Amino acid sequence: MTDPNPAQPSSKDRIRVLITDDHALVRTGLKFFLLASDDLDLVGEAASGEEALQLCAEVTPDVVLMDLIMPGMNGIAATRSIRERWPAIQVITLTNFQEPGLVQEALQAGAMGYLLKNVTADELTGAIRAAYAGRPTLAPEATQALIEVATQSPTPGHNLTAREREVLTLMVKGLSNQEIAERLVIGLSTVKFHVSSILSKLGVASRAEAVALAWQYHLVA
Known part of the structure; x- marks a missing residue:
């Protein structure tokens, strides 16, 4: 017989998520995505890279959703700082941009995933769970961008001393x-x-x- 009141995941089993985006409307939409999941806890919202670093120190999230283009410290710099200071915190880039250079920079900075903002709720929550488990998730567009970078011939003279x-x-x-x-x-x-x-x-x-x-x-x- 099915339990009409199934047990909710305990707090220690829930994934603590921090949202970082300079647009309040985007943060609100992401918040609804997270609140619909039993195993995800929203522990903070940041509107800039600097705020994200401050909140990481205060609330110690498991996963940070990170926009790229923000006033002040951008998402790539913030990702690099978070990964250097708190290696246990995973970062997922969540952006509208899919340029190969940005994808490469974000991953080199330490992002565990790279998603576009047209992602579905299921795709986003799945990526958060994957990042928490140490598994990367890339949007198809990001994967294609990396393939383009890998297959491009380097500019002549790139290796001159x-x-x-x-x-x-x-x-x-x-x-x-x-x-x-x-x-x-x-x-x-x-x-x-x-x-x-x-x-x-x-x-x-x-x-x-x-x-x-x-x-x-x-x-x-």
């Missing part, structure tokens, strides 16, 4: 190897080594091609 960029700058100015050596006060053989390395990293066979790529991709100031 600081010294190689100095040499390339002087190459663009038309200096010879001897003139570069004198300008940088290094040996001619060292300059030749740097030039050879630059050509190799840029995937070109001549100085002229290297200079052309430097202009095209703004590799030098």
Whole structure:
């Protein structure tokens, strides 16, 4: 026979959630999502990254729902600070933005999940439970963004060293190897080594091609 009054999860079994978003309407909507779940407790609302840090210190949530774009400290900076100061607190990014760079930055800052604000109540509560258990959840759009980042060819010259960029700058100015050596006060053989390395990293066979790529991709100031 079914118990007409099933036991509610004890407080120690409930997941403590902090909402961080600078829009009151969004916080209100999220609050209704959470209140409908028997195993989730809303322990605080923050309108900025700074408030989120303060509340983390005061109420120690298990999971923080974090907007990205807010006045003052943004969501990425707040996520990084929370994860550094309270490693046990998990953060889920909840935003309208799906640009690959933002997805990558949020995850690198320590977010356990990345969801868009068009998420359903079931998807959101499922992501909160997953984050609490240490499992990541990504919106399909976020997954696609990461795939795009992974499959993009890196910009030519991304792996040049600081010294190689100095040499390339002087190459663009038309200096010879001897003139570069004198300008940088290094040996001619060292300059030749740097030039050879630059050509190799840029995937070109001549100085002229290297200079052309430097202009095209703004590799030098």
